[in-house]
Amino acid sequence: MMQINTRKQGDWMVYAISGRINGITAPQLEASLRGSIDAGELRIAADLSSVQCLGSAGLWVFLAALRQLGGGEFRLLSPTESVREVLDISGFANIMAISDSLEG
Amino acid sequence: MRVKFWGTRGSLPVAATAGEVKKKIIAALEAANGRQFTSNSEIATFADSLPFAVVGSFGGNSSCVELIGASEEHVICDIGSGARPLGHAKLAAYGPGKPQTYHFFVSHLHWDHLMGLPFFVPIYIPGNRIVMHGCHPDLEAAVRLQMSAPCFPVDFSQIGATVEFDILEPGRDYEIAGFKVRAKLQLHSGDSYGYRFEQAEKSVVYSTDSEHKLENRAEQHTFIDFFRKADLVIFDTMYSLADAITVKADWGHSSNIIAVELCQDAEVVRLAMFHHEPIHDDAKLCSLLDETRRFEEITRDGRAPLEILSAYDGLTVEL
Numbered sequence: 001m002m003q004i005n006t007r008k009q010g011d012w013m014v015y016a017i018s019g020r021i022n023g024i025t026a027p028q029l030e031a032s033l034r035g036s037i038d039a040g041e042l043r044i045a046a047d048l049s050s051v052q053c054l055g056s057a058g059l060w061v062f063l064a065a066l067r068q069l070g071g072g073e074f075r076l077l078s079p080t081e082s083v084r085e086v087l088d089i090s091g092f093a094n095i096m097a098i099s100d101s102l103e104g
Numbered sequence: 105m106r107v108k109f110w111g112t113r114g115s116l117p118v119a120a121t122a123g124e125v126k127k128k129i130i131a132a133l134e135a136a137n138g139r140q141f142t143s144n145s146e147i148a149t150f151a152d153s154l155p156f157a158v159v160g161s162f163g164g165n166s167s168c169v170e171l172i173g174a175s176e177e178h179v180i181c182d183i184g185s186g187a188r189p190l191g192h193a194k195l196a197a198y199g200p201g202k203p204q205t206y207h208f209f210v211s212h213l214h215w216d217h218l219m220g221l222p223f224f225v226p227i228y229i230p231g232n233r234i235v236m237h238g239c240h241p242d243l244e245a246a247v248r249l250q251m252s253a254p255c256f257p258v259d260f261s262q263i264g265a266t267v268e269f270d271i272l273e274p275g276r277d278y279e280i281a282g283f284k285v286r287a288k289l290q291l292h293s294g295d296s297y298g299y300r301f302e303q304a305e306k307s308v309v310y311s312t313d314s315e316h317k318l319e320n321r322a323e324q325h326t327f328i329d330f331f332r333k334a335d336l337v338i339f340d341t342m343y344s345l346a347d348a349i350t351v352k353a354d355w356g357h358s359s360n361i362i363a364v365e366l367c368q369d370a371e372v373v374r375l376a377m378f379h380h381e382p383i384h385d386d387a388k389l390c391s392l393l394d395e396t397r398r399f400e401e402i403t404r405d406g407r408a409p410l411e412i413l414s415a416y417d418g419l420t421v422e423l
């Protein structure tokens with residue numbers, strides 16, 4: 001189960017995601033992110049502070065968003081401890097911007 | 105059934121460097137912490153107590169895995185440089201006077217998976233029978249090319265054993281040397297094939313040099329079916345997921361993350377990390393094993409635990 005709430009914060013579109021991002025839920029997130037990018041958003045942040053579990057399908061969605069944004073910016077915010085571990089183990093911590101706030 | 109790993113390294117055989125050996129000696133001396141030993145057996149006991157990265161080694165031979173089942177005929181996946189010590193072990197066990205039959209299942213024709221054949225001594229002994237199973241129509245041509253000038257001094261025509269080539273059809277079940285065997289096409293340059301072996305209600309899947317595209321979920325399901333409830337899946341975990349889908353996309357290999365997820369979904373009992381990146385030393389490979397176990401724990405989600413090991417040259421797994 002996954003829930004997405006979006007909000008504008010300055011020129012950022014923030015995706016507050018909760019639950020699990022896995023093979024079942026990732027397509028919903030992918031479609032939503034693509035919609036925002038197609039609508040012209042250039043700075044998108046995924047708030048992961050309420051994400052309990054992240055798998056490869058979710059990581060793939062993040063990478064796809066980063067690529068689709070081109071000259072824009074994609075950031076992961078405040079990952080939980082276990083999600084941070086997944087980012088480290090998968091090597092995504094080396095290729096994604098991760099911070100605790102949009103100012104970080 | 106038992107599975108013995110003779111070669112576990114990916115792409116190229118490697119040897120430990122002087123720097124790596126020195127690191128191990130320093131780590132062992134640090135662990136000894138000035139302790140005095142009164143006998144060689146006491147030293148040996150102390151050595152056995154050290155971590156695998158210090159006292160052991162993953163080894164450096166390229167892909168070669170033996171399946172030991174009920175048949176007297178030998179079953180081997182790939183003929184990487186690990187086939188050299190395998191051949192020596194068979195010669196020591198059976199000598200030249202007792203003809204043997206060896207079944208090789210070849211994943212693909214890249215050199216790290218074939219290079220052990222010229223050094224597999226049983227092929228030079230008359231009376232031995234070698235059967236090369238594979239799904240590549242040009243399997244025989246590749247084997248002959250490798251043992252011909254200028255690649256190798258001994259021509260294929262000069263070997264003493266009889267050699268047969270058996271081209272298999274992916275997706276079809278075969279009975280070979282007491283195993284039910286099925287091959288599956290995998291994504292790799294020039295194609296590769298995984299093999300599922302079943303015998304006496306035990307099953308092993310050998311799936312190396314196989315890239316998994318995250319955007320292709322339908323393809324992932326075909327692998328979940330192929331791995332379904334296997335007792336052991338031997339899986340190419342050469343790269344990190346980030347590398348496998350970015351800078352090393354289309355290089356034909358996979359990651360520990362994909363390995364765990366496919367095995368979890370397929371309800372596999374045990375995963376063997378395999379086809380190790382040649383630049384990784386023992387400490388790094390041990391660290392990757394710890395991380396992979398941690399990832400499995402984080403993502404288990406109420407499922408039965410997946411046992412994870414990292415294959416090393418000389419490891420035997422009892423199923």
